[in-house]
Amino acid sequence: MAEAVVSVAAATLAKLLLEEGVYWSDVKDKVEELKTELIRMQCFLTDAGAWQSELATVKQGVAEMKDLAYAAQDIIEKYAHTVATRKGGGVQKTMKRCCCILDEGIAVRGVGLKIDAFKTKISNLETSFRNNFIRESIIVGKLSPLNASQRNERQTFPRLDHDKERKCLVILDDIWNVETWNSLSHLFPNKDTSSKVLLTSRNKEVPQSVDPRGFLHELQCLNKGRSQELLEKIAISRKEDPVTKTYMDKFGKKMIRYCGGLPLAITILGKVLATKQTQEEWEKVLKHVKSHLYEEKDLLEVNKVLALSYNDLPSNLKACFLYLGHFPRNFEIPTKEVIQMWMGEGFLSQIQHGGTRNDTMEEDVGERYIRELEQRFMVQVGKRGSLGRIKTCRIHDLMQYCCQSKVQDEKFLHTIDVFSMKQHEVSNGNIRRLSIISESGNNSLEVRSVLHLLHPCDLSYFKGSRFKKLKSARVLHLENFKNTNGKLPKDIGCLIHLKYLSLKNSHINKVPSSIGNLWGLEILDLRSNCMRVPNVFKNMKKLKHLYLPYDYWVWPVWAKLELANLCHLQTLVNVQHTNIQISRELKFNCLQVLQVRTNNQVLQVTSNKRAQVAIQKLVSCSPDMNKLSLRVFIKKLPSQFSPNLAKLTLCETGLENDPMPTLERLSNLKILRLLSQSFKGKKMVCSKRGFLQLKSLVLCHLKRLEEWTVEEGALLSLCTLEIEDCKKLETIPDGLSFITTLQELKIINMLLSFKESLDEGGPDFDKVQHVKSSMEQKFLLYFNS
Numbered sequence: 001m002a003e004a005v006v007s008v009a010a011a012t013l014a015k016l017l018l019e020e021g022v023y024w025s026d027v028k029d030k031v032e033e034l035k036t037e038l039i040r041m042q043c044f045l046t047d048a049g050a051w052q053s054e055l056a057t058v059k060q061g062v063a064e065m066k067d068l069a070y071a072a073q074d075i076i077e078k079y080a081h082t083v084a085t086r087k088g089g090g091v092q093k094t095m096k097r098c099c100c101i102l103d104e105g106i107a108v109r110g111v112g113l114k115i116d117a118f119k120t121k122i123s124n125l126e127t128s129f130r131n132n133f134i135r136e137s138i139i140v141g142k143l144s145p146l147n148a149s150q151r152n153e154r155q156t157f158p159r160l161d162h163d164k165e166r167k168c169l170v171i172l173d174d175i176w177n178v179e180t181w182n183s184l185s186h187l188f189p190n191k192d193t194s195s196k197v198l199l200t201s202r203n204k205e206v207p208q209s210v211d212p213r214g215f216l217h218e219l220q221c222l223n224k225g226r227s228q229e230l231l232e233k234i235a236i237s238r239k240e241d242p243v244t245k246t247y248m249d250k251f252g253k254k255m256i257r258y259c260g261g262l263p264l265a266i267t268i269l270g271k272v273l274a275t276k277q278t279q280e281e282w283e284k285v286l287k288h289v290k291s292h293l294y295e296e297k298d299l300l301e302v303n304k305v306l307a308l309s310y311n312d313l314p315s316n317l318k319a320c321f322l323y324l325g326h327f328p329r330n331f332e333i334p335t336k337e338v339i340q341m342w343m344g345e346g347f348l349s350q351i352q353h354g355g356t357r358n359d360t361m362e363e364d365v366g367e368r369y370i371r372e373l374e375q376r377f378m379v380q381v382g383k384r385g386s387l388g389r390i391k392t393c394r395i396h397d398l399m400q401y402c403c404q405s406k407v408q409d410e411k412f413l414h415t416i417d418v419f420s421m422k423q424h425e426v427s428n429g430n431i432r433r434l435s436i437i438s439e440s441g442n443n444s445l446e447v448r449s450v451l452h453l454l455h456p457c458d459l460s461y462f463k464g465s466r467f468k469k470l471k472s473a474r475v476l477h478l479e480n481f482k483n484t485n486g487k488l489p490k491d492i493g494c495l496i497h498l499k500y501l502s503l504k505n506s507h508i509n510k511v512p513s514s515i516g517n518l519w520g521l522e523i524l525d526l527r528s529n530c531m532r533v534p535n536v537f538k539n540m541k542k543l544k545h546l547y548l549p550y551d552y553w554v555w556p557v558w559a560k561l562e563l564a565n566l567c568h569l570q571t572l573v574n575v576q577h578t579n580i581q582i583s584r585e586l587k588f589n590c591l592q593v594l595q596v597r598t599n600n601q602v603l604q605v606t607s608n609k610r611a612q613v614a615i616q617k618l619v620s621c622s623p624d625m626n627k628l629s630l631r632v633f634i635k636k637l638p639s640q641f642s643p644n645l646a647k648l649t650l651c652e653t654g655l656e657n658d659p660m661p662t663l664e665r666l667s668n669l670k671i672l673r674l675l676s677q678s679f680k681g682k683k684m685v686c687s688k689r690g691f692l693q694l695k696s697l698v699l700c701h702l703k704r705l706e707e708w709t710v711e712e713g714a715l716l717s718l719c720t721l722e723i724e725d726c727k728k729l730e731t732i733p734d735g736l737s738f739i740t741t742l743q744e745l746k747i748i749n750m751l752l753s754f755k756e757s758l759d760e761g762g763p764d765f766d767k768v769q770h771v772k773s774s775m776e777q778k779f780l781l782y783f784n785s
Contacts, residue, residue, distance in 0.1 A: 003045035004315040008346040009069040010038040013076055027079070030115040034072060037122045041065055044126060061129035063411070068125065072118050074472055077497050077520070079111045158187070167194040175201045176312055178209045185210075202309055204375035221261030221396075228256055230263060234270025247282045248273075255289050260397045264305075306402040309378055319347050320369050321378060325407040325415070326435040326451045329400055332382045332392040337477075337502070339366030340523045340545060344475040344500030345449065361570065361592075386671050386696040386720065387646075433475075449475030449500075468494040475499065481506040493517035503528060504547075513555075516540065526552075527574065538562040544590075545571040551599055554579050577614035577632060591622040595629040612636055626668075637662050647671040650678035658683065664690030664714070676701035682728075686735070688713035696720040704728060710735025717741055724748040731757060737767045745771055 013035040045065065170188065175181055181199075188197050190211075201207060207216050222230065231252055236244045252273070259265035269289070276282050313321060320342055327333050340363075342348050348362040348369075370390050373379045378399060382392035395403060407413045413433040433449045450473060468491045470476070476495065479502055486509040492501075493514030501518070502525035503511075509531050516536030523545045526533065531549040535556070543566050552574075554561055560581045563569070569588055573595040588594075596615060615630065616638045625642040629649040635656050641648075646668050650659070658681055663672060670693055679702055688711045691697075695717055699705070705726050710733035718739050723729070727750065736742065745768060747755065757764040 003042050004319040004347070005066045006038050006042040006045060006069045007315060008319075009073040010035050010042060012073050012346050013038070027112055027115070030112050031076060034076075034115050034118060037119050038069060038072065041069070041122055041126060044129075061125065064125055065122075065129070068118065068121055070472075072115075074497065075111060075114050075118075080520075164192065164194070167196075170195065170197045172197065172199040175199050175206050177203060178206055181206060181210055202312075202377055204377075205372075222263060222266070223261065224256065227259060227261055227266055228253065230266050231256055231259075231270050231273075234267060235273035238274075247276075247279060251282045251286045255286055258289050258397075262396060262398055265398055303398075303402050303405060306399055307406070309376060310402065310406055313376070313378075316347060317369055317372065319345070319412075321373060322403060322407050322410065322412045323347070323433075324379070324395055325400075325403045325413050326433070326449075327395075329397060330394065332394055333379075334392055335367070335370050335390050336363075339363055339370070341449070341451075341475050341477065341500055342366055342369070343522060343544075344498075346474070346499075363570075449473060449477070451475070451477040452479060452481055467491040470495060471497070473498055477502045478506055479504045481508065486510060488512060488515075490514045496520070499523065501525070533561070535559040535561055538565045541565050542568060544568050546573070547571070548574040548576075550574055550597070552576075552579070575618075577611060577618065582614055582617050586617065586621050588622045589624065591625055593627040594618065594622055594625055595631075597629075597631040598633065612638075616640070641666060644668055647673075649673040649675065651675040652677045653679075655679045656681060658685060660684050660686050660690070667693065669694055671696045673698040674700070674702060678702070680704055682706045683709075685709045685711070686714040686733075687711050690714045691718070693717055696722075698722045698724075699726055700724040702726045702729075706730065708733050710739075712738050715739055720744045720746075722746040722748070723750065725750070727751055729754070732764050732767055734767060737770065740770065742771050 013031055045062065172184070175184075188195075197210075199207070199210065204216075204218075207214060232248055235252070236248055255269060255273075256266070259269060272285060273282070276285060310318065310321065323342060323345070324333060324338070339348070343362050343366065348365045367389065370379070370393065374381055374390065374393065379393040379395055381390055382394050383390075385391050413435060415435045433451075435451045450470065467489055471494055473495050474497055476498060477500070481503060486507060488503070488508045488511050490512045491514070492512065493516070495518065498518050498521055500523040501515075501521060502523070504525045504527045506528050508528065511526065511531060511533055513534040513536050515534065516539045518540060520542055521540050522542055524540070524543060525545075525547040526549050527547045528549050530551045532555050533548065533552045535554050537543065537546065546563075546566070546569060560579055561575075562581050563572070564581065564583060564586050566588075568590055570590050571593040572588070572591060573593065574597055575595070576598060577596055578598070596618060598611075611632055611634045615632065615634055619625070619628065619638045619642070620640050623642055624644055626644045627647045628641070628645060629651075630653055631651040633652060633654045635654050637653075637655060637657075637659055643666075645666055648663065648666075648669060648671070650673070652675075654677060659674070659679060663669065664686060669691065672691075672694060673696075675698070682704055684705065684707075686709065690711075691714060694715055697715070697718060697720070699708075700722070701724065703726075706728045708729060712735055714735060716739065719741055721736075721742060721744070723732075723746070725748065729750075731754070747758070756762055758768055759765060
């Protein structure tokens with residue numbers, strides 16, 4: 001883990017030099033030297049990671065290196081913020097720069113001296129660490145190179161010479177990675193042989209690389225029935241006393257849910273129950289079932305096995321995995337939000353990880369990390385999006401136990417859980433990250449991230465001027481945050497290192513202008529019901545993702561939001577076209593996601609002509625947009641869309657003409673959602689060769705739609721179709737019978753006659769029979785009429 005921290009610090013310096021190099025002429029050489037020292041430190045820690053050590057001196061040295069890396073990053077980023085806010089054009093900035101030039105000279109000299117001190121400390125620490133590491137490893141003999149033993153084991157495999165007359169089954173257990181298989185594959189020729197190789201792995205990438213056409217069996221957690229069967233086999237199969245069976249029926253079913261379907265946990269519980277004879281003993285196990293699962297010596301061995309998966313992770317993925325320790329047990333973790341938190345921490349630096357033209361955004365790297373953790377079975381998929389993207393994930397109880405133990409070992413995170421009134425004891429000086437589960441009145445801590453989760457509560461910790469105590473914070477997630485006066489404290493502007501700030505679903509209704517001081521902020525989430533927003537975003541030039549409140553007004557009242565300076569903006573959500581400055585020069589070259597909505601109170605009274613012009617400008621100034629959502633009364637579609645558009649949602653747009661002839665020409669459109677009052681006409685037509693890439697189509701609350709025609713050759717890639725509350729639609733299109741890709745059909749809140757027409761023997765049954773009869777596809781009908 002230490003090498004990940006150092007890697008982030010080095011990548012941060014490289015990023016600052018690249019983006020703000022013009023401001024760094026006075027200390028550029030010293031920063032480059034510090035970056036080089038950090039890279040050397042990272043290499044040393046990576047080499048040291050190849051040895052398994054429990055030596056106290058080694059652990060202490062690693063901890064000191066992490067602290068040095070954190071401190072170096074803080075100093076450089078603070079200097080960058082100070083200099084960047086002073087330099088620039090304009091009379092006021094010029095005067096300010098002249099007035100502050102002496103202070104700036106002192107600051108340059110100060111940061112130079114601090115960098116020299118850091119370099120000396122790093123050098124001394126490396127020398128001391130290396131000497132102690134080598135000396136104690138020889139004397140104590142506690143270190144052994146992991147890779148050497150692996151190489152010795154690999155050399156023991158005999159070559160499998162092929163014979164057509166002879167065949168065999170070779171079983172290889174626990175192949176960790178593709179490289180391991182590559183080193184063994186020459187022993188198993190796959191030509192002219194009937195022999196088979198069966199291998200197990202914790203990594204999905206391995207079987208896919210060994211043979212993409214091979215049979216892949218993914219082990220799943222046991223269901224309740226199989227779990228009960230296994231528990232009975234281990235706990236009572238050798239007992240002839242019928243009373244024991246009654247104990248199993250009475251108590252075992254209650255215990256089994258704590259195992260989460262994991263055979264290892266069931267085995268541990270079964271071994272415990274096998275030694276219990278009386279009802280009192282069984283009741284005691286039920287009462288303390290968690291402690292039996294999580295404190296038994298057998299589980300310590302299980303934890304060691306699970307820890308092997310963690311140890312095998314690349315350093316950058318280790319930090320990402322441990323970050324999931326912020327979330328409580330059985331929590332559905334929203335992947336988009338956690339990826340953005342990783343961004344705020346610097347775990348997904350482009351410079352650190354590189355990337356091609358199609359993989360340059362940090363979110364792409366983050367999604368790849370989520371998939372890799374899922375492929376290694378370290379997280380479980382919760383919900384998937386329409387196109388298969390992982391929307392939520394969770395961690396199995398035992399893997400979370402492993403995660404929490406590593407979190408404590410690394411002093412990576414401090415958790416306050418007021419539901420169980422537990423918190424991990426760790427000295428305040430070592431706390432880097434704080435996760436608050438509900439209410440807390442803790443004293444101030446110097447942390448890099450604060451996550452407040454679950455229920456709304458009044459956090460006394462954040463009353464008054466407490467944010468200034470969190471000056472090192474990079475991530476501040478205050479979802480469901482409640483403040484008695486509804487105001488976000490002004491000293492939020494003191495958090496100059498902040499990269500991520502979320503007030504999602506909070507009780508905050510006024511954001512202070514001091515938020516404009518957050519020069520380095522990259523993600524800002526203000527999604528709540530009603531909020532006053534200051535016109536200060538023009539100063540926050542590094543913003544990549546801006547989520548505005550659902551309803552908001554701009555302060556001062558005569559102003560409109562100025563966003564033209566946000567050249568890195570990739571996401572803009574809940575923007576109101578009436579509250580944004582739209583000039584001819586407006587250009588969002590990086591924008592990927594745009595959601596435009598109108599305040600509920602002015603939805604139908606706004607001038608649709610003015611709205612059309614504004615929407616057209618917003619759409620046309622974003623050439624790379626792939627997701628667009630419009631909730632504004634415009635009557636007419638924009639004349640031009642981004643050719644990359646993959647998802648389009650229309651709601652309350654009041655379109656008078658059939659939108660299909662225009663939309664079916666969008667060659668990359670995969671998801672189309674026509675929601676409430678988006679179309680006010682009576683007839684829609686999907687023509688031949690239209691919507692060739694569309695995977696998902698939703699028609700919802702189109703009150704006037706009477707006829708929908710799908711010509712043969714249209715919608716040839718459609719997988720999911722949902723029709724809801726379109727009560728004037730009399731029948732399903734004939735053209736659906738030609739769509740062989742259709743896997744899921746949802747009919748919700750439609751007339752009974754519509755339902756009956758799709759039943760077997762009904763006039764429209766033949767149109768959906770191919771969906772209904774496919775064994776590999778789903779046919780779902782929901783009726784709430």
